[in-house]
Amino acid sequence: MTAATRAGPAGVETGTDKRRDLEGLAAMVKDGDVVAVGGGLSSREPMAILRAMLCRNVRGLRVVGSAHGIDIDLLCGAGAVSCSSESYVGFEQDFGIAPNYRRACEAGDVRVDDSCCYTVVQQLRAAVMGLPFMPIRSARGTGFTDLHPEYKTMTCPYTGEELLLVPALTPDVAILHAQYGDAQGNLRIEGPPVLDHLFAKAARTVIASVEEIVPTARLVELGGITIPYFYVTALAEVPMGAHPTACYPFYAYDRPHTARYYEAARGGAERFAIDYLEPFIRDCPDHDAYLRRIGGEETRRRLASWATGTDAWMSLYRERVDA
Amino acid sequence: MTRDCSLGEMMIAAIARTIDDGTLAFHGFGSPLVQLALHVAKRTHAPNLVLIAGATYGVNPEPPFLTPTTNDWVMDRGAAFALDIEELFDLAAAGRMGRMFLSGLQIDKWGNCNVTSLGKNRLAMKLPGGGGGCNLACDVDHITLWTTGHRSPLDAKGNRRFRLVERCDFITNLGHRAGDGRDRRALGHRGLGPQWIVTDLGLLDFDAEGHARLRAVYPDVSVDEVQDNTGFELRFAETVETVAPPDRETIDLIRRLDPLRVHEKEVRPGDRKRRFAA
Numbered sequence: 001m002t003a004a005t006r007a008g009p010a011g012v013e014t015g016t017d018k019r020r021d022l023e024g025l026a027a028m029v030k031d032g033d034v035v036a037v038g039g040g041l042s043s044r045e046p047m048a049i050l051r052a053m054l055c056r057n058v059r060g061l062r063v064v065g066s067a068h069g070i071d072i073d074l075l076c077g078a079g080a081v082s083c084s085s086e087s088y089v090g091f092e093q094d095f096g097i098a099p100n101y102r103r104a105c106e107a108g109d110v111r112v113d114d115s116c117c118y119t120v121v122q123q124l125r126a127a128v129m130g131l132p133f134m135p136i137r138s139a140r141g142t143g144f145t146d147l148h149p150e151y152k153t154m155t156c157p158y159t160g161e162e163l164l165l166v167p168a169l170t171p172d173v174a175i176l177h178a179q180y181g182d183a184q185g186n187l188r189i190e191g192p193p194v195l196d197h198l199f200a201k202a203a204r205t206v207i208a209s210v211e212e213i214v215p216t217a218r219l220v221e222l223g224g225i226t227i228p229y230f231y232v233t234a235l236a237e238v239p240m241g242a243h244p245t246a247c248y249p250f251y252a253y254d255r256p257h258t259a260r261y262y263e264a265a266r267g268g269a270e271r272f273a274i275d276y277l278e279p280f281i282r283d284c285p286d287h288d289a290y291l292r293r294i295g296g297e298e299t300r301r302r303l304a305s306w307a308t309g310t311d312a313w314m315s316l317y318r319e320r321v322d323a
Numbered sequence: 324m325t326r327d328c329s330l331g332e333m334m335i336a337a338i339a340r341t342i343d344d345g346t347l348a349f350h351g352f353g354s355p356l357v358q359l360a361l362h363v364a365k366r367t368h369a370p371n372l373v374l375i376a377g378a379t380y381g382v383n384p385e386p387p388f389l390t391p392t393t394n395d396w397v398m399d400r401g402a403a404f405a406l407d408i409e410e411l412f413d414l415a416a417a418g419r420m421g422r423m424f425l426s427g428l429q430i431d432k433w434g435n436c437n438v439t440s441l442g443k444n445r446l447a448m449k450l451p452g453g454g455g456g457c458n459l460a461c462d463v464d465h466i467t468l469w470t471t472g473h474r475s476p477l478d479a480k481g482n483r484r485f486r487l488v489e490r491c492d493f494i495t496n497l498g499h500r501a502g503d504g505r506d507r508r509a510l511g512h513r514g515l516g517p518q519w520i521v522t523d524l525g526l527l528d529f530d531a532e533g534h535a536r537l538r539a540v541y542p543d544v545s546v547d548e549v550q551d552n553t554g555f556e557l558r559f560a561e562t563v564e565t566v567a568p569p570d571r572e573t574i575d576l577i578r579r580l581d582p583l584r585v586h587e588k589e590v591r592p593g594d595r596k597r598r599f600a601a
Binding site: 040041042043066067069086087088089090091092093094097098101102105106112114116117118119121125136137138139140141142143144161162191192193194195197198246248252253255310313314317318 | 352353354355378379380387388390391392393394395396397399405407408409412415416439440446447448449450451452453454455456457458459460461462493494495496497501502505507510511512513582583585588589
């Protein structure tokens with residue numbers, strides 16, 4: 001294999017001003033791309049970029065990652081996904097199985113290509129290091145080796161033990177949401193990074209929305225940079241860009257909105273289109289329209305109230321939502 | 324004064340008893356019973372436990388309450404450090420993780436779990452997937468399995484859809500014997516496999532062959548009931564005991580740790596009324 005044909009992430013992104021608008025970011029995701037969506041479960045998922053992609057009617061995505069929820073379920077519900085290599089897509093014990101994801105898999109619209117967190121970690125590490133594969137001991141003896149004929153076994157030349165080789169994973173696009181960034185694309189993630197730092201280093205293109213674009217010196221003051229600018233292709237300032245997932249310290253998880261989403265998704269494809277896709281995506285020409293639709297400043301204040309104390313924080317989850 | 328406890332509290336205490344002091348243990352996501360069991364263990368018999376939180380990877384957190392989803396900043400409050408995802412799984416791969424907790428919509432007689440898909444030849448139902456369970460079931464020293472769905476009520480046609488099954492449709496998490504019949508020990512994994520199954524009916528462990536066997540039942544459950552609700556020929560320990568309820572301090576502790584009663588969502592509605600004298 002020559003350098004020209006070698007798979008792997010591209011070079012370095014040296015632009016000094018990578019600021020775009022949300023639509024500009026969404027346009028960088030093409031039909032058929034292998035897409036790594038950042039964040040995880042109910043936290044820091046790049047929902048505004050995903051919504052902007054759906055407005056552009058993107059199709060045929062292969063999604064890869066660890067533990068996800070409403071992000072992947074929404075993409076499946078809008079018909080944007082053709083293959084899922086995620087490790088988990090669901091709403092934990094709170095709401096349960098992801099209705100759109102499940103329906104799309106069972107209908108054959110989404111190819112089931114499940115993976116497992118450490119397998120994905122090792123595949124991304126291989127890409128980050130420019131190696132063709134990484135070995136693991138685990139997963140042998142499970143259904144995953146049948147599901148993934150691309151995994152190979154080898155006998156370790158040092159110990160003689162059998163190892164499983166998993167190939168490098170180079171996403172076409174990593175789609176991230178961070179708390180802070182600067183104009184050049186340095187990103188600061190607070191709290192669990194999940195796979196975002198590996199996605200950024202392994203992917204060919206990295207796009208990010210951030211709550212606030214600040215001067216580089218401010219990023220350092222806040223505690224430092226998580227992902228340096230030269231991995232990042234473009235970013236946009238999108239306040240509340242992870243809603244309805246959490247982006248602390250700005251806002252907590254919007255459980256009532258998620259309950260409404262879940263109820264619509266559980267009602268079938270048609271009901272989901274009418275009760276969720278129309279009001280929150282098709283009828284929202286831009287992010288400002290979405291923010292107005294979810295209740296504007298009042299909703300933002302409610303979700304930011306976690307910071308006032310444990311009782312306020314707890315009350316965000318106390319509300320009974322029957323799904 | 325606390326006089327009795329719920330099934331959820333019984334299960335939390337039973338899971339907590341499987342946790343050894345001085346080890347490193349990790350709870351996954353979507354499992355409030357297990358989260359609470361770890362916090363109970365650390366505050367009672369296992370003060371030296373290294374407790375790693377599910378989706379935040381916080382080390383020894385002291386969350387002020389339990390949240391309905393796991394990847395929430397509440398869950399790593401009080402943690403002075405948080406691992407990243409590579410380090411968490413590296414710990415297991417390198418043999419430093421003492422215990423992990425796994426479940427499935429199917430758990431078979433060898434302790435294999437299926438959280439991927441139902442249907443043998445065609446996809447009948449897509450399940451959420453196993454997260455990192457597949458890797459951890461191979462790498463972690465000991466696994467405690469748990470399920471709140473052991474009881475398998477008859478459907479309209481008089482059939483049962485068992486949670487504890489003869490054979491998983493898909494093996495997400497490896498137990499003691501692979502789908503092709505190979506013994507786990509022949510695969511050379513670091514971990515020793517499942518050690519316990521804590522269910523809504525009782526406790527099972529595994530015999531020398533790696534086959535599940537009934538060790539104890541709750542006071543309101545009979546051995547016959549367990550067999551009726553199990554999809555394979557049950558094996559039994561020499562004596563099948565009655566599960567002891569947690570002491571009152573432990574029950575009070577659970578109630579302080581989970582003021583929103585998040586863990587009850589994991590317990591089936593019909594089981595939420597069960598009470599056990601404490």
